[in-house]
Amino acid sequence: MDFVAIEKKWNKIWEDTKLYNFDEKKLDKKFYLLEMFSYPSGASLHLGHWWNFGLSDSFGRFKRLQGYNVFQPMGFDAFGLPAENYAIKTGIHPEDSTRHNIKVMEEQLKEMGGMFNWEYELITCDPEYYKWTQWLFIQLFKKGLAYQKEAPVNFCPSCNTIIANEQVVDGVCERCGSEVVRKNMRQWFFKITDYAEELLSGLDTIDWPEKTKTLQRNWIGKSVGAEVDFKLENSDEKLTVYTSRVDTIYGVTFLVIAPEHKLVPKLVTKERESAVKEYILNASKKDEITRTSTTSPKTGCFTGSYVINPLTGEKVPVFVADYVISTYATGIVMGVAGHDARDYDFAKKYNLPIKKVINEVGKTDTELPFCEYGELCNSAEFSGMKSEDAKIKIVEKLEKIGAGRKKVNYKLRDWSVARQRYWGCPIPIIHCPHCGAVPVPEKDLPVVLPHITDYKPDGKGPLGKCKEYMNVKCPKCGRDAQREADTLDTFVDSSFYQLRYPESLRNDKEIFNRQYVDKMLPVDCYVGGVEHATMHLLYSRFITKFLRDIGCLDFDEPFQRLFHQGMVLGADGKKMSKRNTSKTADDYVKTYGSDALRLHMMFSLKYIDGGIWNDEGLKHMKAFMERVERIVLKWKDTVGENVYGEEEKELDYVLNRTIKEVAENFETFSFNSAIARIMELVNAMYKYDTKGKNGEFKKKVVKDLLILLAPSAPHFTEELWEEIGEEYSIFNQRYPGYDEAKISLEKVEIAVQINSKIVARLDVETSLSEDEFIEKITSDVKVAPLLSGKQIVKKIVVPKRLVNLIVK
RNA sequence: GCUGGUGUGGCGGAAUGGCAGACGCACGGGACUCAAAAUCCCGCGAGGGCAACUUCAUGUGGGUUCGACCCCCACCACCAGCACCA
Numbered sequence: 001m002d003f004v005a006i007e008k009k010w011n012k013i014w015e016d017t018k019l020y021n022f023d024e025k026k027l028d029k030k031f032y033l034l035e036m037f038s039y040p041s042g043a044s045l046h047l048g049h050w051w052n053f054g055l056s057d058s059f060g061r062f063k064r065l066q067g068y069n070v071f072q073p074m075g076f077d078a079f080g081l082p083a084e085n086y087a088i089k090t091g092i093h094p095e096d097s098t099r100h101n102i103k104v105m106e107e108q109l110k111e112m113g114g115m116f117n118w119e120y121e122l123i124t125c126d127p128e129y130y131k132w133t134q135w136l137f138i139q140l141f142k143k144g145l146a147y148q149k150e151a152p153v154n155f156c157p158s159c160n161t162i163i164a165n166e167q168v169v170d171g172v173c174e175r176c177g178s179e180v181v182r183k184n185m186r187q188w189f190f191k192i193t194d195y196a197e198e199l200l201s202g203l204d205t206i207d208w209p210e211k212t213k214t215l216q217r218n219w220i221g222k223s224v225g226a227e228v229d230f231k232l233e234n235s236d237e238k239l240t241v242y243t244s245r246v247d248t249i250y251g252v253t254f255l256v257i258a259p260e261h262k263l264v265p266k267l268v269t270k271e272r273e274s275a276v277k278e279y280i281l282n283a284s285k286k287d288e289i290t291r292t293s294t295t296s297p298k299t300g301c302f303t304g305s306y307v308i309n310p311l312t313g314e315k316v317p318v319f320v321a322d323y324v325i326s327t328y329a330t331g332i333v334m335g336v337a338g339h340d341a342r343d344y345d346f347a348k349k350y351n352l353p354i355k356k357v358i359n360e361v362g363k364t365d366t367e368l369p370f371c372e373y374g375e376l377c378n379s380a381e382f383s384g385m386k387s388e389d390a391k392i393k394i395v396e397k398l399e400k401i402g403a404g405r406k407k408v409n410y411k412l413r414d415w416s417v418a419r420q421r422y423w424g425c426p427i428p429i430i431h432c433p434h435c436g437a438v439p440v441p442e443k444d445l446p447v448v449l450p451h452i453t454d455y456k457p458d459g460k461g462p463l464g465k466c467k468e469y470m471n472v473k474c475p476k477c478g479r480d481a482q483r484e485a486d487t488l489d490t491f492v493d494s495s496f497y498q499l500r501y502p503e504s505l506r507n508d509k510e511i512f513n514r515q516y517v518d519k520m521l522p523v524d525c526y527v528g529g530v531e532h533a534t535m536h537l538l539y540s541r542f543i544t545k546f547l548r549d550i551g552c553l554d555f556d557e558p559f560q561r562l563f564h565q566g567m568v569l570g571a572d573g574k575k576m577s578k579r580n581t582s583k584t585a586d587d588y589v590k591t592y593g594s595d596a597l598r599l600h601m602m603f604s605l606k607y608i609d610g611g612i613w614n615d616e617g618l619k620h621m622k623a624f625m626e627r628v629e630r631i632v633l634k635w636k637d638t639v640g641e642n643v644y645g646e647e648e649k650e651l652d653y654v655l656n657r658t659i660k661e662v663a664e665n666f667e668t669f670s671f672n673s674a675i676a677r678i679m680e681l682v683n684a685m686y687k688y689d690t691k692g693k694n695g696e697f698k699k700k701v702v703k704d705l706l707i708l709l710a711p712s713a714p715h716f717t718e719e720l721w722e723e724i725g726e727e728y729s730i731f732n733q734r735y736p737g738y739d740e741a742k743i744s745l746e747k748v749e750i751a752v753q754i755n756s757k758i759v760a761r762l763d764v765e766t767s768l769s770e771d772e773f774i775e776k777i778t779s780d781v782k783v784a785p786l787l788s789g790k791q792i793v794k795k796i797v798v799p800k801r802l803v804n805l806i807v808k
Numbered sequence: 809g810c811u812g813g814u815g816u817g818g819c820g821g822a823a824u825g826g827c828a829g830a831c832g833c834a835c836g837g838g839a840c841u842c843a844a845a846a847u848c849c850c851g852c853g854a855g856g857g858c859a860a861c862u863u864c865a866u867g868u869g870g871g872u873u874c875g876a877c878c879c880c881c882a883c884c885a886c887c888a889g890c891a892c893c894a
C-alpha cells in the first residue's frame with residue numbers, strides 16, 4: 001500500500017464529506033476534547049506538536065467510535081514575547097511573522113489528518129477575539145478585581161524597561177548586558193487571591209492527576225496562623241507580622257522586614273541610613289530564588305529601630321533582610337532564633353540572642369533550633385501547653401489586648417497582568433487627570449492594537465510612543481486623556497478561550513451564549529503539559545469562577561478531566577520546543593506516512609512520561625502495518641466451514657480481551673499498551689491462520705481489528721475498510737463490544753506457594769469452590785509431599801492467580 | 809533552595825500489594841531462497857549447571873506484610889515548575 005498516497009486521498013474525502021463536522025444539535029452525547037492551543041512559533045510543526053495533537057486526536061477518534069459527538073476545536077495563542085523579540089532582531093512585524101507561522105501550522109495540522117473542527121478556529125490576536133479579552137478585563141475592573149498597585153519587577157536601567165525573568169541572564173539584561181535591578185513599579189493586577197479558598201476546594205471536584213492538584217494546593221499555599229502587631233518604640237506606628245507559629249512568640253528576639261517594604265524608610269534612623277541604603281541596593285540585584293533559598297547565607301542590616309513584643313513587653317531590634325519577601329503575607333516576620341532554621345542562622349551571624357520556648361514533648365534538654373511542634377516553656381502562663389493548644393490560647397489573648405488576630409494566609413499572589421510590550425492585547429483603560437482610570441465603554445471595543453513599526457521598549461512600553469493611539473478624550477468627562485500603554489499578559493488571552501470556542505466565529509454580540517455554553521462545557525477532556533499546572537490551569541479556573549459569579553455561566557470548573565502529555569526530547573535530551581531547533585515531522589510523514597509516525601509515537605514512549613525521541617522503530621511500524629494488511633487481505637474473502645472449536649475459542653478469547661483492554665488503555669492514555677494488545681491480536685490471527693477454517697469468523701475478526709486500530713492509524717484502516725468491501729466510513733462504525741463469557745477461562749494456571757516460595761504451577765478449573773480448590777492443590781503430586789508432617793496455619797488465596805500456604 | 813515527579817534487561821517499555829520483564833526493538837537460531845532482502849516460526853535478564861533446576865535481580869539502605877517495582881522512612885541521581893517564556 002502506498003501510505004503517503006492514500007493519506008492524501010482520505011484527507012480530501014474526509015474534508016469533502018465533512019465527516020468530522022460537529023453536530024450542534026446532538027449535545028446530549030457531546031464530547032468536548034481540547035488540547036492546549038499552541039503558540040505559532042517556528043516555521044513548521046515539530047514532533048512535540050505531533051505528540052500533543054496527533055495522539056489526543058486518536059483519543060478523540062476512539063471517543064467518536066464509542067458514539068460520542070466529538071468537538072475538537074483548534075486555534076492559536078498568537079500574542080507573545082517571541083514574535084516581538086524576533087521583530088526587534090529582524091524588522092519583520094510581529095503581525096506578519098505570526099500570520100505566516102499560523103498559516104504554515106494550519107496546513108501541517110490539516111495534513112496530519114486530525115478531526116479538528118477548523119470552522120471554530122480562533123486566534124487570540126484577532127480583534128474579534130481580543131475584544132472579549134478586553135471585555136473580560138472591564139468586568140473584572142468593575143468588580144474591583146482588576147486594580148493597580150506597586151509591585152517589584154525586573155528593571156533594566158539601560159533599556160529603560162521592565163524585563164521578563166527569562167530575559168535576565170546571570171543578573172544582567174540579555175539584550176544589552178547591563179545589570180538588572182528589582183524595583184517597585186505601578187502595575188495592573190487581577191485579584192485572584194479573592195478566589196484562593198474556592199480554587200483550593202474546587203480541586204476535590206475535578207478528575208485531574210493527583211500530582212497536579214497537589215502542585216496547585218501547594219502553590220495556593222494556605223496557612224492558618226496569626227498576625228501580631230509590634231508597636232514601634234517611641235512612635236504610634238506598628239509593625240504587623242504574620243506567623244504560622246504564634247506559639248513561639250515568647251522566643252522573639254528580633255524582627256525582620258523585607259528590604260522593599262514601604263515602612264522601611266520610617267524605621268531607618270539617621271545613623272543607619274547609609275548602611276541600610278547600601279544593603280537595599282545590593283538586595284535589589286538578587287532574584288527571589290536566591291533570596292529565599294534555605295542554603296544561601298542570611299544577610300541583613302539593622303535599621304536602628306526597636307519594637308515592643310506585645311506579650312512580653314520586651315524591646316527587640318528591627319532588621320532589614322532579603323530572606324523576607326514583601327509580596328508574601330505582611331512582608332515582616334518575627335525572628336524566633338530558637339525555633340526557625342533561617343532565623344537561627346541569622347541570629348548566629350548577627351550575634352542576636354537565641355531563646356528556647358519549645359521543648360520536644362517529654363524532654364527538657366531539646367537542642368536548638370527545634371522547629372517542630374512541642375511543649376512550651378519560658379512562656380508565662382502558656383508554659384506546659386502543647387504547641388497546638390498554645391496557638392489557639394495565645395491568639396485569644398492577643399485578640400483580647402488588641403494586638404493580634406487569627407489570620408489565614410495564602411502563598412498565592414495576585415496575578416500581575418500588565419506587560420510593557422507591543423505584541424499583546426491592549427488594556428482597555430483610559431487614564432484621565434480628573435477621573436482617574438476609566439474603562440473604555442463596551443460599545444467602543446475592541447481597542448485595536450495600532451500597527452506601529454517602532455516596538456523597541458522605552459520606559460512606558462512601545463505603545464506609549466504612538467500619539468494617535470495614546471491621545472483620547474475621557475469617556476466620562478470628555479477632557480484630554482491618555483490610554484493605558486501596557487498590554488495584557490498572554491495568560492489572560494488563554495484563560496477563557498475554551499469558553500469562546502463553541503461560538504468563536506459567529507457570536508459578536510456577547511463573549512458566549514449562556515444557554516449554549518452551559519451545555520457545551522465543561523471541557524470533558526483537556527490535554528496539555530504539566531508545566532502549566534500553576535499558571536494557565538489556575539488562571540482559567542479563576543476566570544471561570546469569576547464569570548459564574550457575574551452570571552455568565554453556570555458551572556465552576558472549566559476542565560473536568562485533565563491529562564498531561566510528557567515531553568518529547570531531542571537526541572541530546574533537550575526540549576524540542578520553540579526555543580531550540582525544532583525537528584520537523586514532515587520528513588517522516590513523507591517517507592513513512594503520518595499513520596506510521598502516529599503509531600510509532602503511541603507505541604514507543606509512554607504518553608504521560610514522554611522521553612527521548614528515537615526514529616529507529618518507525619520502519620518497523622510500517623512493517624507492522626504491512627503485516628496487518630496481509631492478513632486482512634488474505635482473510636477478506638475466505639470461505640470455510642462454520643465450525644467453532646478450540647482454535648476459534650482461543651482466538652475469540654484474544655479478540656474479546658483485546659476489545660476490553662484497548663478501550664481501558666485508551667481511557668487512561670496508555671497508548672503504548674493499547675498498541676501492544678492489538679499486536680497480540682494480530683499475532684493470534686497469524687497463529688489461527690495456520691489451522692483455523694471458519695471464514696465468517698475470520699471476517700468478523702478482521703472488521704473488529706480494523707475498528708480497534710482505526711483511532712491509531714486512521715487513513716490506513718479507512719483504506720482497508722474500503723478494500724474489504726465495507727461502507728464508508730470506518731469512523732461511522734461503533735467500537736465493538738466484548739463478551740465477558742469468552743474472556744473467562746475454564747482453567748487457569750495457579751502459582752502455588754508454600755511459605756511464600758513458589759513450589760509448583762498448576763492448571764486449575766475456575767469453577768471450583770475455595771474448599772475444592774484447596775483440596776485439589778494440596779493433594780497434587782508435586783505439592784502433597786511438601787506438606788506431609790506439616791500443619792497449614794494460614795491459606796492465602798488470590799483467585800485465578802496464586803495460593804500461598806503458610807505451614808509449620 | 810522550595811514544590812511536584814521519575815528511576816525496571818543491551819534499548820523503548822508491561823505489571824488493581826500476588827508467577828517481574830507483556831508488546832516491540834536489538835541479538836541468536838530455523839524455514840523459504842541459487843543467494844540476499846522481505847516474510848513466517850522459535851529462543852532471548854544475569855550468574856551457576858549437560859540437564860531437571862538453582863542463586864541473584866525493579867537507583868541505594870532500612871521498614872510494614874504471608875507476599876513489595878507498587879505502601880512507609882532515609883538517601884542518591886535525573887526531570888519539570890518557581891509567579892514577566894508560553
